[in-house]
Amino acid sequence: MFPFPIIFLDIDGVLIPYGKDSRTLHAPCLAALVSILSQTSARIVVSSSWRLYDMPELMAMFRVVMLPTGETIADRVIGTTPWSDQLLDDNIVSRCRPKEIRAWVDEHQFTGTAVIIDDETLHGVPYPHVKTQLYTGLTEDHVASIVRYLTKE
Numbered sequence: 001m002f003p004f005p006i007i008f009l010d011i012d013g014v015l016i017p018y019g020k021d022s023r024t025l026h027a028p029c030l031a032a033l034v035s036i037l038s039q040t041s042a043r044i045v046v047s048s049s050w051r052l053y054d055m056p057e058l059m060a061m062f063r064v065v066m067l068p069t070g071e072t073i074a075d076r077v078i079g080t081t082p083w084s085d086q087l088l089d090d091n092i093v094s095r096c097r098p099k100e101i102r103a104w105v106d107e108h109q110f111t112g113t114a115v116i117i118d119d120e121t122l123h124g125v126p127y128p129h130v131k132t133q134l135y136t137g138l139t140e141d142h143v144a145s146i147v148r149y150l151t152k153e
């Protein structure tokens with residue numbers, strides 16, 4: 001059902017470092033994401049709170065970033081993690097985000113390879129978690145290990 005690996009992708013602190021324009025994806029972080037997507041067939045599931053209110057705006061920004069394959073980043077986005085009161089866990093990101101990711105995995109009966117990219121400390125995650133730094137977000141330094149996780153058999 002899913003012949004590709006999944007990136008569970010946070011946005012703030014990953015593609016938008018703190019201290020930068022909070023409504024604009026930061027070019028160096030996007031370049032790192034493009035590099036990852038160019039080297040893998042990975043698809044993106046948005047786990048960020050952007051999924052709740054701002055998906056059209058986010059997708060519009062993804063739609064103008066081309067990959068060498070001729071796709072845009074938007075073409076690689078296949079969905080978002082679910083949101084529900086039951087998953088909320090006092091609205092503490094470190095606790096509810098892993099639950100939301102597991103709920104997506106269960107719902108889609110996903111058994112493949114995945115990686116979680118998030119600047120938050122997450123408790124009990126089911127996949128490798130690459131934790132970005134708040135003020136720099138995703139960088140070239142993260143690319144090799146993420147590609148390795150995504151291409152692991």
Ligand SMILES: [Mg+2]
Pocket residue numbers: 010011012013014118119120
């Ligand atoms: Mg974040």
